[in-house]
Amino acid sequence: MRQIGIIVIGTSLGGMHALSVLLGALPPDFDPPIAAVQHRYRFSNESLPAYLRTKSKLPVVDVDDKLFIRPRHVYLAPADYHLLVERGSFDLSKDPAVKYSRPSIDVLFESAADAYRAQCVGVLLTGSNDDGAQGLVRIKKQGGFVIVEDPASAEAPEMPQSGIDTAQVDRILPLERIGPYLVELWRQSRT
Amino acid sequence: MSQAAFNPAAEQEKLDLEMVEIHLLTEGIYRHYGFDFRDYSLPSMRRRIWKRVYAEGLSTISALQEKVLHDSGCMERLLLDLSINTTAMFRDPTFYLAFRNKVVPILRTYPFVRIWHAGCSTGEEVWSMAMLLTEEGIYNRCRIYATDINEAVLQKAKDGIFPIASMQENTSNYISAGGKDTFSEYYTARYDYAIFRPSLRENIVFAQHNLVTDASFNQFNVIFCRNVLIYFNNALQERVQQLFLNSLDNFGILGLGRKESIRFTSVADSYEEIDAEERLYRRVR
Ligand SMILES: C[S@@+](CC[C@H](N)C(=O)[O-])C[C@H]1O[C@@H](n2cnc3c(N)ncnc32)[C@H](O)[C@@H]1O
Numbered sequence: 030m031r032q033i034g035i036i037v038i039g040t041s042l043g044g045m046h047a048l049s050v051l052l053g054a055l056p057p058d059f060d061p062p063i064a065a066v067q068h069r070y071r072f073s074n075e076s077l078p079a080y081l082r083t084k085s086k087l088p089v090v091d092v093d094d095k096l097f098i099r100p101r102h103v104y105l106a107p108a109d110y111h112l113l114v115e116r117g118s119f120d121l122s123k124d125p126a127v128k129y130s131r132p133s134i135d136v137l138f139e140s141a142a143d144a145y146r147a148q149c150v151g152v153l154l155t156g157s158n159d160d161g162a163q164g165l166v167r168i169k170k171q172g173g174f175v176i177v178e179d180p181a182s183a184e185a186p187e188m189p190q191s192g193i194d195t196a197q198v199d200r201i202l203p204l205e206r207i208g209p210y211l212v213e214l215w216r217q218s219r220t
Numbered sequence: 221m222s223q224a225a226f227n228p229a230a231e232q233e234k235l236d237l238e239m240v241e242i243h244l245l246t247e248g249i250y251r252h253y254g255f256d257f258r259d260y261s262l263p264s265m266r267r268r269i270w271k272r273v274y275a276e277g278l279s280t281i282s283a284l285q286e287k288v289l290h291d292s293g294c295m296e297r298l299l300l301d302l303s304i305n306t307t308a309m310f311r312d313p314t315f316y317l318a319f320r321n322k323v324v325p326i327l328r329t330y331p332f333v334r335i336w337h338a339g340c341s342t343g344e345e346v347w348s349m350a351m352l353l354t355e356e357g358i359y360n361r362c363r364i365y366a367t368d369i370n371e372a373v374l375q376k377a378k379d380g381i382f383p384i385a386s387m388q389e390n391t392s393n394y395i396s397a398g399g400k401d402t403f404s405e406y407y408t409a410r411y412d413y414a415i416f417r418p419s420l421r422e423n424i425v426f427a428q429h430n431l432v433t434d435a436s437f438n439q440f441n442v443i444f445c446r447n448v449l450i451y452f453n454n455a456l457q458e459r460v461q462q463l464f465l466n467s468l469d470n471f472g473i474l475g476l477g478r479k480e481s482i483r484f485t486s487v488a489d490s491y492e493e494i495d496a497e498e499r500l501y502r503r504v505r
Contacts, residue, residue, distance in 0.1 A: 094449070094477075095454060095481075095484045096484070097484075113264060114263065118454075120264060122263075122451070123304055124268070124304055139267070143266065
């Protein structure tokens, strides 16, 4: 079965709610590390991690440069930095915005795809632009697995829709099904 | 699942090959041009290099290597991709506020203060510091050393002329950073530019310094190195942190970028936190 090295999640408009539903569905012993980009405003405070901490049974961490990636943790891209993945640790950058966004979902997905290849699982949720679609393509190209929120159930359908239009998607699921599905993938990976 | 076409062994080989190509490219650039990117952080390097590969109409990193080595124009374009110089006055205002409230009182007790801004880019943070120290009444006792690897940005830093378009953001940062005067009195507007008061520059020395290859050049009471270390890999960060430790007086202050930390280096135990959130540390051993 597919080993899961990392799960990367991207979302923008409506993402705070979507992330809280997805993360809330994961048990405290859910091993695969999770890294998420939610488009945040440049001067936004730390309210996103604080809010998600109230919803998630896994510890939620705002990433520092070179932080080690550990199992059973949820990692968030800090405001105004790109979040990149290297095997085993994170990397931040102040490189220019991609698709008008920093953090950018494409940047996270592409780096995770390159670092974890077939062990990378990408999840694209609600959002109002097309950031993330190219990242999904890269994850597929490196042999990873890709899940997109059903645009019909998404608060903002543009982002998942552009993912579906651009990449070869493995599963399209309504928001409430995504957490449980990840748990299923993970359980299978251990057998 | 459409796994049929996917061959993990072949993909692994491709990635290993990519690593070899990046290694050869940075080694070639170092030997031929002297720019040392060999220990810059891999994921960001990979992104920037591929961006240049496509922009040059090429399809492999090896092809870029050939072009870069034979065409200095191409090297210059790549250099621009690899250099991130974005900065702002009073960037992360709460950092300056914490410095004002928690560090300045310490510096007040010193007869003379030496400050190093490593990787100062176009100098906005240096001019900000000169304003802050002036307002706190200790600037005449301070000497600021502002360094960067890049001569072009240093020249701009020296000139102290910044786009007028950035003044709105700078002003609001200045206020959030606890500024005590009127920001617009620090500069004269001329066309699209703001020319800063030359008197602010009196105690600043600008010099080229490469954190990768150059040694320590003085002992300091304060070292700022913000948003530079994120471009380095672990090994290089470790070396540069040693350089800073060796360049800091006992009880000297180290100020890093918002998401940079000494936690993952061997110097962590040499410092205590002055403000954990703002990444202000004090050398204690
Ligand atoms: C993003 S800017 C940071 C500017 C400023 N410190 C700030 O926080 O706003 C990064 C700077 O680091 C400089 N830099 C990169 N590598 C360097 C090196 N090896 N030695 C010295 N400076 C370097 C770059 O030229 C660039 O100006």
